[in-house]
Amino acid sequence: AYAYCGFPRALRALNTLDEVIKERKAKGINDNWGRDCSPINDNGDKYLRGAETLEKLTGVSKDAPKAAFAVLAPTIDTFLKEHLFADIFDRDILTYKDRELFTVSLLIGEGGVEPMAQSHMEICLNIGITKSQLDAVLNISEINIGKFYSDPVRKCLDTLTNK
Numbered sequence: 001a002y003a004y005c006g007f008p009r010a011l012r013a014l015n016t017l018d019e020v021i022k023e024r025k026a027k028g029i030n031d032n033w034g035r036d037c038s039p040i041n042d043n044g045d046k047y048l049r050g051a052e053t054l055e056k057l058t059g060v061s062k063d064a065p066k067a068a069f070a071v072l073a074p075t076i077d078t079f080l081k082e083h084l085f086a087d088i089f090d091r092d093i094l095t096y097k098d099r100e101l102f103t104v105s106l107l108i109g110e111g112g113v114e115p116m117a118q119s120h121m122e123i124c125l126n127i128g129i130t131k132s133q134l135d136a137v138l139n140i141s142e143i144n145i146g147k148f149y150s151d152p153v154r155k156c157l158d159t160l161t162n163k
Contacts, residue, residue: 058123
């Protein structure tokens with residue numbers, strides 16, 4: 001989550017989770033945490049691994065011209081590819097579909113980042129998540145956090161699916 005909402009919010013969320021876990025333990029509830037992720041055994045070039053992962057997700061060649069932000073700030077492109085799409089996406093706890101649905105959900109709640117939400121919904125559609133599944137995420141978001149957050153992202157989805 002910190003990649004999209006920042007370390008301060010992610011750390012606050014972890015502190016809140018810690019409090020909830022302690023409260024649940026005090027009530028005798030023991031949660032099953034599941035397994036840890038497997039170690040990453042690929043010591044190859046992280047930038048290339050991340051670029052290849054991004055290519056799989058988007059369907060856009062890793063050799064395509066760089067986005068404007070990557071030309072303006074090449075270091076952020078390196079961070080994006082090496083850390084987000086290599087270090088994080090190489091972990092095996094979540095599938096690409098799970099990660100993308102989580103990311104879209106988080107971006108809806110973040111608000112004001114519709115271009116990023118639209119990009120991730122486009123990835124969702126590219127990797128086999130359906131419009132109905134994205135509509136369901138938007139419906140759940142609308143119920144829990146309101147139309148103020150869900151409506152702008154719903155417009156992005158409509159733009160993508162009405163091409």
